[in-house]
Amino acid sequence: MIGACPHPGAVRSIVPSLELSLVSVTTSRHFRCALLLVGATSPLLASRVPAQAAVSGVVTIAERPGVRTSDLNDVVIWLEPLDAAGRPGGAATVPIVMSERRYTPKVRLVSVGSTVEFPNQDPFRHNVFSKAGPTEFDLGLYDRGEVRRVRVAAPGVYPIFCNIHARMVAFVVAAPTAWSAQAEASGRFAIPGVPAGRYRLRTWHNRGGEQTREVEVPAEGLSNVSIALDARTYRFVQHRNKFGKPYPPDGPDRY
Numbered sequence: 001m002i003g004a005c006p007h008p009g010a011v012r013s014i015v016p017s018l019e020l021s022l023v024s025v026t027t028s029r030h031f032r033c034a035l036l037l038v039g040a041t042s043p044l045l046a047s048r049v050p051a052q053a054a055v056s057g058v059v060t061i062a063e064r065p066g067v068r069t070s071d072l073n074d075v076v077i078w079l080e081p082l083d084a085a086g087r088p089g090g091a092a093t094v095p096i097v098m099s100e101r102r103y104t105p106k107v108r109l110v111s112v113g114s115t116v117e118f119p120n121q122d123p124f125r126h127n128v129f130s131k132a133g134p135t136e137f138d139l140g141l142y143d144r145g146e147v148r149r150v151r152v153a154a155p156g157v158y159p160i161f162c163n164i165h166a167r168m169v170a171f172v173v174a175a176p177t178a179w180s181a182q183a184e185a186s187g188r189f190a191i192p193g194v195p196a197g198r199y200r201l202r203t204w205h206n207r208g209g210e211q212t213r214e215v216e217v218p219a220e221g222l223s224n225v226s227i228a229l230d231a232r233t234y235r236f237v238q239h240r241n242k243f244g245k246p247y248p249p250d251g252p253d254r255y
């Protein structure tokens, strides 16, 4: 099962987490993975690393009457240390695929400095752009089979649109630290390998908004963090195209 841990981030926390895992953590799936991996792969363990543990819990979103939340896995949670320097996660190259006039996945959590690539799998052109994030970009029009990329060098949330298709929407969330997670469909989340200390816990969701609170992470971690977002006042607003104009009702979206 080596390498099969389905929990991103578990591997990087293997060594620092062992000391703590042995004595106190029994609930985190990340740690179970980490322990398996340690037992199989790591004969040498550092003895003076600070304790690190998981911060986990569940997110809920309050909805208007009759609405059932179906996008909890679009929630992104991350931690920013208050008393120490943050440590960015490893930059990676990850895809958001364009197919059937849709971006998949709709929300992509990356570490700041990562590259997001946009393969076009539709038999017509798309124009990926972002104007409302920390930095702007415009990948231009390109056809099926082509892939264009952008590096997200600044932390924050980048709304991604297409200049041709008004309903194509995605979000890239570039987390400033290594301690981040995207929730599961159930709302559960787990951030592994968090050093003990005080943090700003930040949560983002497209409809539920942003929430910030301070948390104290003890050496044994936090396992019952409850985050309640509220989408009851959310109203969909059609964004504008890259020229700041409304999309033509019968315009280029003719496919």
Ligand SMILES: [Cu+2]
Residues within 6 Å of the ligand: 101, 125, 126, 127, 162, 163, 164, 165, 168
């Ligand atoms: Cu498009």
